Amino acid sequence: MKKIFLVLSLLIISSCAFVQKEKTIEFIKPSKTYKGDKTVYISSVSSPRYLDTDDMPYLYKHQLRYFAKHRFPCSLDCTVKNYLLEALPYLVEKPISDYKLSIYIYDFEPYFKTIHEGNMILKARFYLKHKNTYKIEDFNYDKAFSVKDFSGLIDQENIALQVMAKRLNSFIKDAIIILKEGKSV
Amino acid sequence: MIEGKPKYTLVGFFVIFSISVALATVYFSTSFFKDKDLHSYYILTKYSVSGLSVGSPVKYKGVDVGKVSAIKIAKDQETLEIKISVEKNLDLKKDVIASLGIAGITGLSYIDLERENGVKAYYDEKLDSYVIPMKPSELQQISNYIPQILSSANNLIKNLNNLISSKNTKKFDLLFANINDTIKNLNSLITASKSSLSNTNKVLAAFNTKINELNVKDINDTATQYKTLAQNLNKETKELDTLLKSLKTNSNTLTTNVYPKINKTLESIQKTSNEMRILIKHIKNHPNSLLIIKHQKPFPLEETK
Numbered sequence: 483m484k485k486i487f488l489v490l491s492l493l494i495i496s497s498c499a500f501v502q503k504e505k506t507i508e509f510i511k512p513s514k515t516y517k518g519d520k521t522v523y524i525s526s527v528s529s530p531r532y533l534d535t536d537d538m539p540y541l542y543k544h545q546l547r548y549f550a551k552h553r554f555p556c557s558l559d560c561t562v563k564n565y566l567l568e569a570l571p572y573l574v575e576k577p578i579s580d581y582k583l584s585i586y587i588y589d590f591e592p593y594f595k596t597i598h599e600g601n602m603i604l605k606a607r608f609y610l611k612h613k614n615t616y617k618i619e620d621f622n623y624d625k626a627f628s629v630k631d632f633s634g635l636i637d638q639e640n641i642a643l644q645v646m647a648k649r650l651n652s653f654i655k656d657a658i659i660i661l662k663e664g665k666s667v
Numbered sequence: 668m669i670e671g672k673p674k675y676t677l678v679g680f681f682v683i684f685s686i687s688v689a690l691a692t693v694y695f696s697t698s699f700f701k702d703k704d705l706h707s708y709y710i711l712t713k714y715s716v717s718g719l720s721v722g723s724p725v726k727y728k729g730v731d732v733g734k735v736s737a738i739k740i741a742k743d744q745e746t747l748e749i750k751i752s753v754e755k756n757l758d759l760k761k762d763v764i765a766s767l768g769i770a771g772i773t774g775l776s777y778i779d780l781e782r783e784n785g786v787k788a789y790y791d792e793k794l795d796s797y798v799i800p801m802k803p804s805e806l807q808q809i810s811n812y813i814p815q816i817l818s819s820a821n822n823l824i825k826n827l828n829n830l831i832s833s834k835n836t837k838k839f840d841l842l843f844a845n846i847n848d849t850i851k852n853l854n855s856l857i858t859a860s861k862s863s864l865s866n867t868n869k870v871l872a873a874f875n876t877k878i879n880e881l882n883v884k885d886i887n888d889t890a891t892q893y894k895t896l897a898q899n900l901n902k903e904t905k906e907l908d909t910l911l912k913s914l915k916t917n918s919n920t921l922t923t924n925v926y927p928k929i930n931k932t933l934e935s936i937q938k939t940s941n942e943m944r945i946l947i948k949h950i951k952n953h954p955n956s957l958l959i960i961k962h963q964k965p966f967p968l969e970e971t972k
Contacts, residue, residue, distance in 0.1 A: 531815050540966060543745065550963035557818075597967045631971040 505553040508538065508636050512565055512644060516651040518572035520658055522610070523579040527563040529587040534559050541593040541603075552632060562587060562643070569647035570654075581658065584609040585650075590642070592627070592635060599628045604642040608650060610657040617657040621649050705733060705752040709794050710765045710778065712747050712801045718769060718776030725751045726768065727780040732757055735778060748794070751778055760788045760797055767804040769953050809949045812942060819939040826932045838924060845917050852910045856903065863899050870896060 533539060534557050537548035554561045562585070567573050573583065589605035604623040609616060623645055627638045716738070725733040733753030741748050753759065764786045768779035780799070788797040829835070870892050 531818060535814050535818065537814070542966070547966070548963065549969055550965040551969045594966075594968075598971075629968070632969055635968065 503551075505549075505551055507555050508552050509555055510561065510565060510636065510640050510643060512569035512647060513640070514569070514644060514647075516570050516647065518570065518651065518654060520572065520581060520654075521579040522570075522573050522581040522583050522654055523577050524563065524566065524573045524575060524583045524585075525577070527559045527566070527585045527587065529558050529562075529590070533587065533590060536561075539591040541591055541600075546591070558587065558590065562590075565643055566647060566650065569644070570651055580612055581654075581661075582611040583654070584611075590639075592638065598630065599626070601626050602638045602642050604646055606646060608653050610654060610661065612658075612661040615661050617653075617660060619653050619657075621646055704755055706755045706757070707736065707796050708751050708753065708759055708788070709791065709796050709798045710749040710751060710801050711741070711798055712749070713745050714767070714801075714803055714807055716747060716749065716767055716776065718774050719749070719767065719778070723775070723777050725753055725778040725780065727753070727757060728782075732780070749778070750796075753780075759799055762786055763788065763799060765799045765801045767801075767807075769804075769955060771955060774955065805949045805952060809946060812945060816939070816942045816946060819935065819942055823932070823935040823939050826928070826935050830928055830932055835924075835928070838920065842917060842920055842925070845913060845920075849910060849913050849917065852906065852913070856906055856910065859899075859903050859906070863896070863903065866896055866899065 528534070532546065535548075536554045536557050538552055538554060539546055539548055541547075556564075563575075566585075567575065585606055585608055587604075587606045589603050592600050592602050594600035602623070602625050604621070606621045608619045608621065610618075623642050625638075625642070627635075629635050629638065719735060719738065721735055721737060723735045724731050725735065733751055735749060736752045737748075737750040739748045739750075740746075759780065762782055762784055763780055764783040766779050766781065768777050769775070770777055786800055788799045790796075791798045870889065873892065874889050
């Protein structure tokens, strides 16, 4: 009898689940698209491990933390790649073009100075390769913001990505002209 | 009624006895006198010390050597000032580092002091005491590792899925079919070589006989046999060439497609196993960590509506 009671207790205890509250998914969608003449293969969008997560990071008092109630729809690499595929429709995710684009994001988070104010930071490096030639460019976005609530912050993240998409578009256009001449930069 | 003479000796003895009892009570029930044998140190940390409270034990190499006498939040609102009282004979000014330990599955914490070369306590004039450096507990280190472990596991699953995808399965099938063909070709080549060698032997024997006989007709026959042998050798050379080409194609398939994927998967497995080793070590030392869920503190902006 004792043994049966013990087994039943263990079963009941082990079936207890630790329920954690689901985070709100923040979807970032481009408001503007840019056209291009050449098809470009976007081979990779990568970032350091602490950024490549669906948790949204932020900096506060020199510490990197993640928002407890909000997250990206997928990891940062996946979110940004999807964003760029939509903003720049001439980008393709299959290797059907001689132009190969890689992006490395090494900073993307709000840096709060107070609870409602801070700077939005987005730093990335673009690589465009064509046969044996290539072109590299750094992108730095650091802009002060003041928001009332969390949706205001998401708007700021969207603006940063929109600026990056615009800069990437002109980088690709310039790079294609230079790479055609066979120069590496 | 005549009152008797007071017995002053008895009264004095009673007063002295009462004071002694009061002092003994204070000595045994409080730490007022004991504290004089203790030395105070401070530990400053920005990490959470949940489960730690005033009176929590301080352990040195697992032995109780004192207790937490005060926990305060510093003026910067971030740093925690933990005051500990430890036995006077224990010198903690050099080569000692503090961390937060968790006792059993109760969730109660204690201060764990360990030896670590090169670590030095510094004197803080404001606190008027020595400050022992503190490192994050293994639980805090592990909680930092968990997102990486999950990401590695995810990558590993992706790579494994990629490796066993229908595209690769077809490649593997093709590779095995090629290997089978190659083995078959090699077998037929070996059989052909054997028969050629036996033919060569026969021809040589016949040649020897014919030379001995020096018969022109026989020499002609031998020449014909030599021709046949040369044709056979030519055929075998062609087969050998085909075999070499097939081997080259297979080795190219292995080098360009299969080996890089296997390498990538092995790297992923290695990375994950390293992280798993740290996780297992932690779970072994702190089995209660599986039951404790650390809730993330929301940023105030998230609460704004």
